[in-house]
Structure formats: structure tokens, C-alpha cells
Amino acid sequence: MSQSGGLLASYEYLDSTVDAIEQLKKAGFKGVKAYSPYPDHHIEHALGYDQSPVRVWTLVGGLTGTATGFAFTTWTSVDWPLVVGGKPIVSIPAYIIIAFELTILFGALATLIGLFILSRLPDLRPAVVYDPEFTAGRYGVYVQAEGGRLDEARNILNGQEPIELREGEGGANV
Amino acid sequence: MSNATKDPIVRGALAHPDVTRLDDVNRDVLKVLATPGKGWWALFSLASLGLVVFFTSWGWQLYRGIGVTGLNAPVGWGVYITTFVFWVGIAHSGTLISAILFLFRAPWRQAIYRAAEAMTVFAVMTAGLFPLIHVGRLWHAYWLIPYPNSRFLWPNFKSPLVWDVFAITTYFTVSATFFYLGTIPDIAAARDRATGLRKKLYQVISMGWRGTDQQWHHFGKAYIFLAALATPLVLSVHSVVSWDFAVSIVPGWHTTIFAPYFVAGAIYSGVAMVITLVVPIRKVFGLEAYLTTKHFDAMAKLCLLTSMIVGYAYMSEFFMAWYSGEEIERTAFWNRLFGTYWWATWIMLTCNMFVPIMLWFKRVRYSIPALFVISIFVNIGMWFERYVIVVTSLHHEYEPFAWGIYRPSLTEMGILLGSFCWFSFWFLLFTRLLPPIAIQELKEVLPPPMRKQKEAHS
Numbered sequence: 149m150s151q152s153g154g155l156l157a158s159y160e161y162l163d164s165t166v167d168a169i170e171q172l173k174k175a176g177f178k179g180v181k182a183y184s185p186y187p188d189h190h191i192e193h194a195l196g197y198d199q200s201p202v203r204v205w206t207l208v209g210g211l212t213g214t215a216t217g218f219a220f221t222t223w224t225s226v227d228w229p230l231v232v233g234g235k236p237i238v239s240i241p242a243y244i245i246i247a248f249e250l251t252i253l254f255g256a257l258a259t260l261i262g263l264f265i266l267s268r269l270p271d272l273r274p275a276v277v278y279d280p281e282f283t284a285g286r287y288g289v290y291v292q293a294e295g296g297r298l299d300e301a302r303n304i305l306n307g308q309e310p311i312e313l314r315e316g317e318g319g320a321n322v
Numbered sequence: 323m324s325n326a327t328k329d330p331i332v333r334g335a336l337a338h339p340d341v342t343r344l345d346d347v348n349r350d351v352l353k354v355l356a357t358p359g360k361g362w363w364a365l366f367s368l369a370s371l372g373l374v375v376f377f378t379s380w381g382w383q384l385y386r387g388i389g390v391t392g393l394n395a396p397v398g399w400g401v402y403i404t405t406f407v408f409w410v411g412i413a414h415s416g417t418l419i420s421a422i423l424f425l426f427r428a429p430w431r432q433a434i435y436r437a438a439e440a441m442t443v444f445a446v447m448t449a450g451l452f453p454l455i456h457v458g459r460l461w462h463a464y465w466l467i468p469y470p471n472s473r474f475l476w477p478n479f480k481s482p483l484v485w486d487v488f489a490i491t492t493y494f495t496v497s498a499t500f501f502y503l504g505t506i507p508d509i510a511a512a513r514d515r516a517t518g519l520r521k522k523l524y525q526v527i528s529m530g531w532r533g534t535d536q537q538w539h540h541f542g543k544a545y546i547f548l549a550a551l552a553t554p555l556v557l558s559v560h561s562v563v564s565w566d567f568a569v570s571i572v573p574g575w576h577t578t579i580f581a582p583y584f585v586a587g588a589i590y591s592g593v594a595m596v597i598t599l600v601v602p603i604r605k606v607f608g609l610e611a612y613l614t615t616k617h618f619d620a621m622a623k624l625c626l627l628t629s630m631i632v633g634y635a636y637m638s639e640f641f642m643a644w645y646s647g648e649e650i651e652r653t654a655f656w657n658r659l660f661g662t663y664w665w666a667t668w669i670m671l672t673c674n675m676f677v678p679i680m681l682w683f684k685r686v687r688y689s690i691p692a693l694f695v696i697s698i699f700v701n702i703g704m705w706f707e708r709y710v711i712v713v714t715s716l717h718h719e720y721e722p723f724a725w726g727i728y729r730p731s732l733t734e735m736g737i738l739l740g741s742f743c744w745f746s747f748w749f750l751l752f753t754r755l756l757p758p759i760a761i762q763e764l765k766e767v768l769p770p771p772m773r774k775q776k777e778a779h780s
Contacts, residue, residue, distance in 0.1 A: 161773035185344055186765035187538040195535050200543035224468065224476035232480050242480040245562060249488040252555045256496040256548055260503065263544035267537040270529035280514035282533050285345030
């Protein structure tokens with residue numbers, strides 16, 4: 149165990165998981181990851197998450213949609229000017245609807261793309277350290293540690309009585 | 323952690339499902355995906371048979387032309403447009419339950435929203451077929467999409483029908499995205515219990531989801547933003563559909579009340595359809611612990627509210643027709659109640675305004691058979707509402723020489739029947755392939771397992 153290694157602990161309880169994360173963080177371990185069957189704000193809080201940049205994707209996507217909607221309708225009207233129903237060639241009120249729909253469409257698609265990029269999905273490589281119970285009822289904590297600190301990390305994880313503690317290569321696909 | 327230890331009590335009170343352990347949810351919901359029972363196969367065969375009727379009727383219409391329908395001057399919109407509006411309306415409550423109630427933090431939505439969302443996607447898929455059927459020459463349907471053609475002619479963006487193309491395609495894309503995103507963690511849950519080919523398939527559909535903190539973090543935010551985008555969308559789509567009518571000058575269509583009236587009606591019919599669909603799912607798959615009478619009570623209250631809005635809209639339409647002093651308008655509405663199509667109007671009023679009065683009684687709201695029957699009445703009533711709006715308005719416009727009678731043909735009836743089978747076909751497949759109850763979201767309302775609490779008890 150001279151190389152860096154990874155430890156994966158499976159927990160039955162939420163408070164054990166959160167305590168393990170907090171202790172690892174306090175001890176200065178980088179690369180702590182958590183698994184949970186549902187999004188839990190205690191875990192997110194323990195890991196010190198900030199705002200997700202997904203919101204930037206949504207905003208930029210939405211604004212692009214608005215601009216596209218107005219630009220496209222205006223351009224096509226000017227491209228072949230035809231008076232319909234006595235309305236101006238460029239009828240902004242009517243085009244608001246197209247711009248609105250495209251705002252939503254582009255915003256939603258950009259959000260989805262942003263999510264995939266930020267959370268590294270799709271990822272179909274087989275997981276090296278993973279417990280299929282993570283999608284059922286168990287929580288998991290994964291930590292990467294240098295050779296010397298591996299024991300310390302193991303002690304912290306064991307201190308919260310995991311159901312299972314597995315060791316894998318450092319930098320494993322988690 | 324002080325928050326987390328207090329939480330279970332609060333969350334427990336909000337959690338309707340009568341389960342406590344997180345992995346119980348997986349066990350109970352995923353067993354639905356196991357071997358289907360006889361009931362499922364019977365329904366699936368029936369739906370498939372209906373698909374034969376659907377495609378035969380459509381094929382016949384494509385072969386012989388639009389003349390096989392009852393559509394002619396002056397009634398150029400008939401059963402097809404009626405059914406189109408009906409299915410778009412059905413779609414709406416799915417988004418209401420999944421997006422709007424999500425933003426309002428209504429915890430009862432968790433158990434039903436997956437089924438409601440699936441209903442939305444399949445209902446839009448069904449609705450989307452009707453413009454294609456209605457245009458007759460299906461092979462020209464792509465003219466609806468703005469593309470640079472050889473004459474550089476563009477669609478008329480001042481036309482509500484073009485708005486509708488944008489609204490419906492956007493609605494389909496966004497609701498399908500929202501639906502798919504919500505299912506990803508649940509498909510991963512199904513994957514972790516599955517074996518063989520099914521496991522591989524679920525691995526691909528779930529994109530290799532593992533439930534890491536990073537994934538959940540972005541997922542949660544993306545979900546909120548999609549909900550925030552879907553909320554105005556759902557209100558806009560049926561407004562745009564209503565403007566297909568309201569922007570014209572046909573008496574009976576040309577009113578400003580149409581947009582809110584249509585949106586309320588859409589949610590009304592959609593919630594009724596959710597009840598119609600969820601009752602058999604609950605029974606067949608034994609999900610009584612998850613879909614409790616409290617959920618049905620909440621849906622029934624939503625039905626009651628929207629039925630009152632719809633009822634108010636009917637009354638205000640009649641009142642305004644009389645109060646306006648406009649002879650044509652008055653005649654149009656008199657004709658609705660006592661003209662050729664009086665029966666359709668009275669079916670509409672009975673099913674949408676009078677039958678739901680029963681929902682005022684708690685005993686009715688807590689009786690699942692009663693709700694099932696009422697929901698079917700509402701479905702029928704809401705189809706007739708659109709029939710009344712489309713047909714009675716068109717058959718009796720301004721000039722007496724242009725009045726006429728419309729009778730749906732057998733082909734149209736075949737397609738109408740087939741549309742229900744097309745919808746059921748997809749919905750039945752859904753109940754077998756994807757978890758019909760949101761596993762992941764249910765866990766959010768369950769009390770989280772706590773060691774400290776357990777130690778304190780023992």
C-alpha cells in the first residue's frame with residue numbers, strides 16, 4: 149500500500165455518512181465522493197457545494213432562444229415581404245409567441261446538455277468501485293488517499309461502522 | 323446534523339406512502355417490471371387490436387382522400403381537431419403535477435407524477451398525429467416546418483396555426499426531456515436489480531448513472547430549471563391552442579376568455595385522466611401502499627377546483643353572449659343549447675359541471691371506485707366540450723346559406739377509437755419498461771435512516 153488507493157464504504161445510515169464525510173473533510177482529504185439513493189442536502193452541505201453552473205446553461209440557452217425567435221421571424225418576414233391581415237410586415241406581438249416557445253425549447257435543451265457535461269454523463273464504462281445497493285437504500289463514501297494516509301482514511305470510515313469497506317486502485321473510475 | 327435528526331418527523335408527516343425503509347421502495351416498485359400478468363396481456367392485446375383499426379382507418383383515408391370523412395364546407399374541422407385538442411388537454415395535467423406542483427412543493431405529487439408525466443408524453447404523441455391526419459396529404463406535412471424551400475417562401479408567423487406548430491413541438495420536446503431526466507436515477511435503480519440483456523439496456527438508458535454527489539447536485543438544479551421552464555410552457559401551450567379558435571372571427575370562438583378557459587379545461591381533463599389511469603395501475607400492480615386515498619383526495623380536489631373554473635367559463639360565455647346584445651353571438655349560444663347539437667352541449671354540461679358536484683363530499687373523494695367513475699364522466703364531457711366548440715360554432719356562422727350539418731364518418735370514428743388504443747399501447751409498454759412510480763423522489767419524503775435515532779430507541 150505504498151501507492152495511492154481508493155476506499156469505498158457503504159453505510160446504512162444517513163448520519164453515519166454525513167459524519168464520515170465531515171471527518172474526512174476536516175482531516176484534509178481531497179477527492180471525497182458520496183453516493184446516495186436520492187439527492188440529500190445534508191450530504192451536499194457536508195461536501196461544501198456551491199451553486200451549480202447548470203443555471204448559466206439555462207440562462208444562455210433561453211436568451212439564445214428568445215433572440216433566435218425574434219430574429220428568425222423578422223428575417224423571414226423581410227425576406228419575402230407580404231402584407232397579411234393588414235398587419236405590419238414585422239409584427240412583433242405575433243412573434244412574441246414564437247420567441248417565447250423557442251426560449252423554453254432552447255433553455256430546456258441547453259439545461260439538459262449542461263447537466264450531461266457537468267455531471268459527466270453518459271458514462272458507460274464499467275464502474276470499478278460501486279455498490280448496486282446505492283440506488284436502493286445505502287449511502288456510500290469514496291475517498292482517495294496517498295499511501296501514507298490510507299490508514300487514517302480507513303480508520304475514519306470504519307469509525308462510522310460501514311456495512312462494507314472496499315479497497316480499489318487510486319484514480320479508479322468512480 | 324441537528325437538522326437531519328429533526329427532519330424525519332416533519333418528513334414522515336408529509337410522506338403518504340405507508341413504507342419506511344428506502345429499499346422497500348425499490349422492491350415494491352421494481353416488481354412491477356417483472357413478468358406481466360394476464361390482465362396486462364389482455365389490455366395490451368386489446369390496444370394492439372385497436373392500433374389495427376387506427377392504421378386501417380388512416381390508411382383508407384390516405385388511399386381514398388379526405389373525402390371519406392364527414393368534413394366539408396362549412397364544417398372543415400370536426401372529430402380530428404376535437405380529438406387533437408382533447409389529447410393536448412390531457413397532456414397538461416401531467417406537466418402541472420410534475421412541474422408546477424414540484425415548484426409549489428406539494429408532497430403528494432411524488433407518488434403519481436411519473437405516471438402523469440408519462441401520460442403527458444404519450445398524450446402529446448397522440449395529439450401530434452391529428453394535425454397530420456387532418457391535413458389529409460400526409461406527405462406534405464413537412465410544409466408546416468419553416469425550411470428554405472426553392473421559392474424562399476416562409477410560413478406566416480402571424481398565423482395562430484403556425485404558433486401552434488411551435489407550441490406543440492416545443493411541448494413535446496420539453497415534456498419528453500423532463501420525463502426522461504426524471505427517470506434516469508430510477509432506470510439506474512432498475513439496472514442494479516436486473517440481469518442479462520435488460521441490465522445492459524437499462525445501463526445505456528440510464529447513461530451509467532451512479533448517484534454520486536456530483537451527479538445529484540447538478541441533477542437537482544437542472545430539474546428545478548426544467549420545472550421552471552415547463553411551468554409557463556404548460557400555460558402557454560393550451561393558450562396557443564385556444565388562439566387557433568379565438569383569433570378568428572367565428573361566433574362562439576372569438577372571445578378573450580378562451581386562453582384561461584382552455585388551460586383550466588385542460589388541467590381538469592388531465593387530472594381526470596390521471597385518476598382513470600392510476601386506479602387500475604394501483605390495483606393491478608398492488609401499489610396500494612404508495613397510492614393512498616390521500617393522493618386521490620388531492621387529485622379530486624384539483625378536479626373540483628378546475629371543474630368550477632370551467633363551469634364559470636361556460637356561464638360567463640353564455641352570459642356575455644346575451645349581455646353583448648350581439649344578435650349573431652346570441653344566436654350562436656342559443657343554438658348551442660337548443661340547436662342541432664343540443665345533446666352534445668348537454669352531455670358537456672352534465673359531465674363537466676353537474677357530475678363533479680359530488681366531489682364536494684369527502685366520502686366520494688375517498689372512494690376510489692366513485693372517483694374512477696366520475697373521472698370517466700369528465701373524460702367524456704371534456705371530449706364533448708371540444709366537439710361543441712369546434713362543430714356547433716362552425717356549422718352555424720354568419721350567412722344562413724352557409725349553414726350545414728356535420729356527421730362524423732366511420733373512418734373518423736375508427737381513428738378516434740384508435741387514438742385511445744395508440745395512447746394505451748404506449749402507456750402499457752411504459753408500465754412494463756420503466757418504474758411507473760418515481761422511486762428516487764419517494765425516498766425524499768421518507769424519513770432517512772438514522773443511526774443515532776435507532777440507538778436512542780434501543
